[in-house]
Amino acid sequence: MTQFKITLESIQHLAHLTLDLDLSVPGLVCLVGRNGTGKTTLVRALRNLANADTFISTATPHAFSTSSKITYVVDGVEVLFDFDRRIRSLNCRQAIPPALRNLIAAELPIPHGSRFNYFKSASEADLDIRKAIALGVYVQPGELIDFLNEIYCSNRFSNMVEVSVKGKRYYAIVKGDGTYIREDYLSSGEYFLINLYRTIKGTAQLIVIDEIDISLDAAAQANLSRCLRSFCARFRCKILFTTHSLALMRQIDDDSELFFMENLNGQASIRLTSYSDAKARLFGFIGWDRYILTEDEVLLGFLKALIGKFCPRVFFRYKIIPMGGGPQVVNLMRQNEREQFLADPEKVISILDGDQKNEKYCQDPRVHMIPIESVEKALYVYRETDPDFPFVSERKDFTGYKDFHYHLQQKKIATQEEIFQYLIEKNDVALQDLVAVLQYFLVDPA
Structure with a gap:
């Protein structure tokens, strides 16, 4: 899959929005814009291709009208979601090929994102995790350890282990006394990065994260883009994320990675921008590129x-x-x-x-x-x-x-x-x- 296009029409406060991406070119797409321009609506629409109930579970029925629709075009194959009166939301009346369903992995902001609902799965697997650690049945995830240590400029993740339970991978930090800190007891930012790593290692060509900075401190935000850029090149994926963090924006290549979204009377547009232009528009700061x-x-x-x-x-x-x-x-x-x-x-x-x-x-x-x-x-x-x-x-x-x-x-x-x-x-x-x-x-x- 290489050429991807999504068009939103008459959804919430968006009358029209089109996004074109070349998925054959790995890299970052940092999307910034004022509140209310439609960034989260776009992320929901991207997630909706794989999870058709996204709008049902995350948006009010009043966000739609009979003219509401989302059109996805992937290498010439078109998938249409339009308004369905029975469910008062968007619905697709055609079979979606598995390759298209698996194309995108999207993470929503609080309270819907998985980074805010992460306790149950690891908690249920705790007994198996405990046994595996006691028996030494685990491996050291070197790539993940390097990722976390680089983000946080620390070596405190060096004793992290990976345990496989029923086909799922769980992570924990093993302490010197034999006890361990399960991944869901780490900070929300650390756990988010672990889940992001899982997603990057998956099959999706396009990874989408709304409000990527929400759980990360300023230093972690500043280090994040360099690590993600490396992962994109290694795993041939594209990562699109939204942010309001100047620390993160400052590290983005503004000649190819930074995009500004604005909404004029419902007509939304996305264009390449520079750091100083984005900073001035978002915060009123004047600077030079x-x-x-x-x-x-x-x-x-x-x-x-x-x-x-x-x-x-x-x-x-x-x-x-x-x-x-x-x-x-x-x-x-x-x-x-x-x-x-x-x-x-x-x-x-x-x-x-x-x-x-x-x-x-x-x-x-x-x-x-x-x-x-x-x-x-x-x-x-x-x-x-x-x-x-x-x-x-x-x-x-x-x-x-x-x-x-x-x-x-x-x-x-x-x-x-x-x-x-x-x-x-x-x-x-x-x-x-x-x-x-x-x-x-x-x-x-x-």
């Missing part, structure tokens, strides 16, 4: 002109920061590499004037240069070498390139923007390498 460090205000303006001309679809929120000389620019970038006070190192680059090209610090792969010595120097040279130089002045006795640059603007012979556009046109071919850098750094990856 990308930073460009540069020398001065003139070069800042030139870079903005380049971006405006060659990067019409800027995706990431970005900030250009003028720092002074080239050494100061590169030092700030390297300080951020150590302390990450601006952003992750790969989200910060430096762009310098071309007259810095022979400096040793320019060998850093994240340091780039404009293909002219500087805006002011290039302009000063072109006044002598370009027969069609457009900015003519009667004055000839300039003290240098900065004086000439200032004079053109002070006498209103040329605006700063006109100067930038002239230099861009004169150096169109030479600028393309830098343009490619800016496009890769800022433009929508889609």
Whole structure:
């Protein structure tokens, strides 16, 4: 199964919502949005393919009307759930192939999710678990132990054992005195992660978790995405989850994994977003996804002109920061590499004037240069070498390139923007390498 599409119509406060997923590409889908946009309704609909009573047990009958329906399309095979007056909910009138029923494993939020109803099964198996541990009939689940230890930055799960009882696997931590802590007596967050591991190891290609952060502390949330990403690659699955956790969102790759859901008068949409955009929309915080460090205000303006001309679809929120000389620019970038006070190192680059090209610090792969010595120097040279130089002045006795640059603007012979556009046109071919850098750094990856 590769191509999956789900469409919801007239369900609760959703008039229409479509989600398309390529299940042949493993990875994470982090779905964020304000309360009431329909995230949980979407999770219910995804769960409904395998558990047809999902809406009957978790939603009010008033959520539906005669026009309510959910359409699933998997590799061209369509499954339809529409309104059934007899049960006042959604029903499917066709046989659903087992392969489709087993395609998705979905976990609902409190109070319906299995992570909140986990005591009964392990409790009923306690006698068998006790015997197995006493007799040493168990194995050490190394993969699960590594997962939990990495999430919690601890080795306290190193004595965990796996016991098989009637075809089911149960977990416990064996203590030095021979007693044990059964999995359902661990914290709800720890137990949730154990169940998530079970699900990942199962047959589902798409794993869906609503409010994945609800039982996890902030440190565990921050470590979770890295572990899940590794599992997705190993077991060839896709994990879709919702969250309101900034700690978790901060660790998501916002060029491919972070999606924002919004609902305008019932018409819901899901689009790729960036961390700062999501943070601003959800919490009102203003931040930046990308930073460009540069020398001065003139070069800042030139870079903005380049971006405006060659990067019409800027995706990431970005900030250009003028720092002074080239050494100061590169030092700030390297300080951020150590302390990450601006952003992750790969989200910060430096762009310098071309007259810095022979400096040793320019060998850093994240340091780039404009293909002219500087805006002011290039302009000063072109006044002598370009027969069609457009900015003519009667004055000839300039003290240098900065004086000439200032004079053109002070006498209103040329605006700063006109100067930038002239230099861009004169150096169109030479600028393309830098343009490619800016496009890769800022433009929508889609």
